[in-house]
Amino acid sequence: QVQLQESGPGLVKPSQTLSLTCTVSGDSMSSGGHYWTWTRQPTGKGLEWIGHIDPRGSTKYNSSLKSRVTISIDTSKNQFSVTLKSVTAADTAVYYCARSSSQENYYFDYWGQGTLVTVSP
Amino acid sequence: QSVLTQPPSVSGTPGQRITISCTGSRSDLGAGYDVHWYLHLPETAPKLLIFGNNNRPSGVPPRFSGSKSGTSASLSIAGLQAEDEADYYCQSYDNSLSGSTVFGTGTKVTVL
Numbered sequence: 001q002v003q004l005q006e007s008g009p010g011l012v013k014p015s016q017t018l019s020l021t022c023t024v025s026g027d028s029m030s031s032g033g034h035y036w037t038w039t040r041q042p043t044g045k046g047l048e049w050i051g052h053i054d055p056r057g058s059t060k061y062n063s064s065l066k067s068r069v070t071i072s073i074d075t076s077k078n079q080f081s082v083t084l085k086s087v088t089a090a091d092t093a094v095y096y097c098a099r100s101s102s103q104e105n106y107y108f109d110y111w112g113q114g115t116l117v118t119v120s121p
Numbered sequence: 122q123s124v125l126t127q128p129p130s131v132s133g134t135p136g137q138r139i140t141i142s143c144t145g146s147r148s149d150l151g152a153g154y155d156v157h158w159y160l161h162l163p164e165t166a167p168k169l170l171i172f173g174n175n176n177r178p179s180g181v182p183p184r185f186s187g188s189k190s191g192t193s194a195s196l197s198i199a200g201l202q203a204e205d206e207a208d209y210y211c212q213s214y215d216n217s218l219s220g221s222t223v224f225g226t227g228t229k230v231t232v233l
Binding site: 063111 | 210
């Protein structure tokens with residue numbers, strides 16, 4: 001059974017950098033066939049796609065976040081990470097990592113439980 | 122980039138059939154991209170209900186069904202149950218600008 005688990009600080013100060021890691025078990029990230037993704041849900045709002053990375057390190061990002069976000073992968077540790085620079089209160093959200101199929105119009109088949117990140121002084 | 126539009130809320134009584142709509146545009150559903158559907162309970166991982174317009178993953182009961190036509194899609198839940206009370210999201214791909222995965226605005230289903 002594929003499982004994903006997010007980890008990282010739950011509180012980040014405004015203007016600083018948010019960093020989260022997703023640890024994957026039950027699947028080898030280096031085997032290919034999937035993208036590894038991040039999505040968030042601001043409090044009281046809907047889901048927002050952040051971006052994805054493939055096992056070779058190729059990335060694609062939401063254009064609204066592209067200037068501030070980086071997704072990286074470490075297949076030796078079966079982990080991938082997201083960093084978001086210059087955060088504001090608008091970045092307060094539950095952040096989810098998920099596995100997706102690897103076509104352009106992919107779907108998310110396994111998700112982490114999510115982790116709440118609050119941006120506050 | 123586009124956002125797929127869903128009704129904010131839909132309600133029904135136990136046993137009833139309800140339908141949730143998802144309206145897109147020429148750059149997403151209208152461009153032929155598939156729609157996928159998720160069930161989301163607070164503080165839990167979203168769950169894939171339908172992929173590729175009308176396909177159910179293993180373990181999803183057949184009372185959940187999906188369809189798509191043109192720039193619109195829908196999720197139907199037959200034999201509504203109390204446990205179906207949750208938020209539901211559609212998701213697809215938008216090929217405008219550099220391309221992006223997009224979610225619907227979400228629908229809260231209430232079982233009366």
